[in-house]
Amino acid sequence: MSTFNLPDLGEGLPEAEIVTWHVKEGQNIVVDQPLVSVETAKAVVEVPAPQSGVVSRLHAGEGDIVQTGHPLVDFTDGDVAEQTAVAAHVAEESGDSGTVVGNMPTSNEMLVEKAIVGGRRRRKRSRVKAAPAVRALAKKMHVDLTEITASGKNGQITAADVRAYAQSSTVIGPAMPPPAPRTDIEFGQAERLRGPRRAMSQSMSSSRDQVAACTLFDDADIHDWASGQDITIRVLRGVVAGCHAEPGLNAWYDDAAGSRTLHEQIDLAMAVDTPDGLIVPVLRDIGRQDNRQLRAAVDLIKVATRNRTVSPADMKNPTITLSNFGMMAGRYATPVIVPPMVAIMGTGGIRHDVVAVMGGIEVHRRIPLSLTFDHRCITGGEACRFLAAMIDDLAKPN
Numbered sequence: 001m002s003t004f005n006l007p008d009l010g011e012g013l014p015e016a017e018i019v020t021w022h023v024k025e026g027q028n029i030v031v032d033q034p035l036v037s038v039e040t041a042k043a044v045v046e047v048p049a050p051q052s053g054v055v056s057r058l059h060a061g062e063g064d065i066v067q068t069g070h071p072l073v074d075f076t077d078g079d080v081a082e083q084t085a086v087a088a089h090v091a092e093e094s095g096d097s098g099t100v101v102g103n104m105p106t107s108n109e110m111l112v113e114k115a116i117v118g119g120r121r122r123r124k125r126s127r128v129k130a131a132p133a134v135r136a137l138a139k140k141m142h143v144d145l146t147e148i149t150a151s152g153k154n155g156q157i158t159a160a161d162v163r164a165y166a167q168s169s170t171v172i173g174p175a176m177p178p179p180a181p182r183t184d185i186e187f188g189q190a191e192r193l194r195g196p197r198r199a200m201s202q203s204m205s206s207s208r209d210q211v212a213a214c215t216l217f218d219d220a221d222i223h224d225w226a227s228g229q230d231i232t233i234r235v236l237r238g239v240v241a242g243c244h245a246e247p248g249l250n251a252w253y254d255d256a257a258g259s260r261t262l263h264e265q266i267d268l269a270m271a272v273d274t275p276d277g278l279i280v281p282v283l284r285d286i287g288r289q290d291n292r293q294l295r296a297a298v299d300l301i302k303v304a305t306r307n308r309t310v311s312p313a314d315m316k317n318p319t320i321t322l323s324n325f326g327m328m329a330g331r332y333a334t335p336v337i338v339p340p341m342v343a344i345m346g347t348g349g350i351r352h353d354v355v356a357v358m359g360g361i362e363v364h365r366r367i368p369l370s371l372t373f374d375h376r377c378i379t380g381g382e383a384c385r386f387l388a389a390m391i392d393d394l395a396k397p398n
Contacts, residue, residue, distance in 0.1 A: 001056060004073045006066045009038070009045050009312055016040045017065050017194055027055050035073065039195045044308045053077055130157040141166045196279055203338045210255050215334045215372045216387055220394035221355070223364035232298060232324065233291050235347055238390040239322060240266060240287045245389035246382045250319045252340035253377045260342070260377045269318030272305040273328065279305050282318045326350070331368045342378055346370035367394060
C-alpha cells in the first residue's frame with residue numbers, strides 16, 4: 001500500500017478544500033487519470049492520479065479541508081489487465097493518443113464572458129433627453145423617464161411631460177417594483193468561510209497585522225480624452241507611469257528582515273468580482289505591452305476568473321494591485337494592501353464635476369483615485385509623485 005499526500009499546488013498555501021472526487025474507494029485507476037478537484041485560495045485545480053492501482057481509502061470527503069502534505073488517498077496494487085482497459089477508456093474519452101504522458105481532456109469550445117460585475121443585468125434602454133431639473137422632478141415623483149413620450153424640442157422631455165405622466169398614471173408609489181429578496185442565502189446560520197472568502201480573511205488579517213497603511217485621494221481630469229478611449233487600459237497605463245516615476249511603489253517589503261525589493265517588471269494584480277468573492281489574477285509585465293495586448297490580456301483573465309479556470313500560477317507574486325471598485329459603486333475608498341506588496345491603487349466611478357477654469361467654471365469628467373501605500377517603507381513624497389504621474393498620464397488626450 002502507498003499513500004498519496006496533498007501536494008503543494010504552486011501557491012505555497014497550507015491547505016486546500018476538496019471540491020469533487022472523480023474516483024471512489026475500490027476503483028481501479030491509472031496514472032494521470034483525474035483524481036480529485038480541489039479549491040485553493042482562489043482557484044479550482046484538478047489533481048491527477050500519481051500512480052496506477054486500486055483506491056483503497058479516501059482520507060477526506062467533499063467539502064473537507066486538507067492540509068498540504070497530509071494524506072489524501074491510499075493505493076494498493078490492482079489488476080494489470082483491468083488497469084490497461086481503464087487506461088484505454090480514459091485515452092479514448094480524452095482524445096489522448098497515448099504519446100504524451102499526463103495529457104488531460106481538452107476542448108476547443110470558446111469561452112464567452114457572460115458575467116457582469118455585481119451579478120445583475122440591466123435592461124438596455126434608449127438614451128433619455130432631459131434637463132437636470134426635469135430628472136430631479138421625475139425622481140421626486142417616482143416617474144421612470146424611459147416610459148414618457150417627449151414633447152419638447154429635439155425629443156427632450158419637459159417638466160410638463162413628467163407631471164402629465166404622473167397624473168395619468170394609476171401607479172401609486174415607485175414606478176419600478178422593489179427588488180425581490182435574495183433566495184440564495186441562509187439567514188441566521190453560521191457559515192464556515194471557504195475558498196476566496198477564507199483567503200480574503202487570511203490576507204486581510206495579515207495586512208492588519210503587518211502594514212502601516214496610509215491613503216491619498218485625488219481626481220484625474222479626463223475632460224480632454226479623445227473619443228473611444230478604453231478606460232481600463234488607460235488606468236493600467238497610468239499605473240505604469242506612476243511606477244516609472246516612483247519605482248519604490250512597485251515593490252515588496254520583508255518585515256522580518258526590514259528590507260525591500262524593487263521590481264523592474266510590473267506584475268499587476270487586478271481584482272475581479274465574482275459570486276464566490278473577490279479573485280485577484282495577475283497581469284504580467286504590463287509596462288511592456290501596448291494597448292491592444294493589454295486589452296486581450298484583460299479579457300482573457302476576466303473570462304478565466306469568472307469561469308474559475310484561472311490557474312494558481314496566474315495569481316502568484318504580483319508587485320502592485322489595482323481595484324476598480326467604481327465599476328459597481330463608490331467614489332473613494334481605503335484599499336487594503338496584501339503583503340509583501342506595498343501599494344494598491346483604487347479607482348472610483350467616473351463623475352461629472354464642476355471645476356474652476358480660468359476664473360470661470362466648467363463641468364469635466366474625472367476619475368476618483370485612492371492610493372494606499374505602506375508608510376513603513378514608502379515616504380509621503382514618493383506616494384505623491386506616483387499619484388501625480390498617474391494623474392498627468394490620465395489627463396492626456398490619447
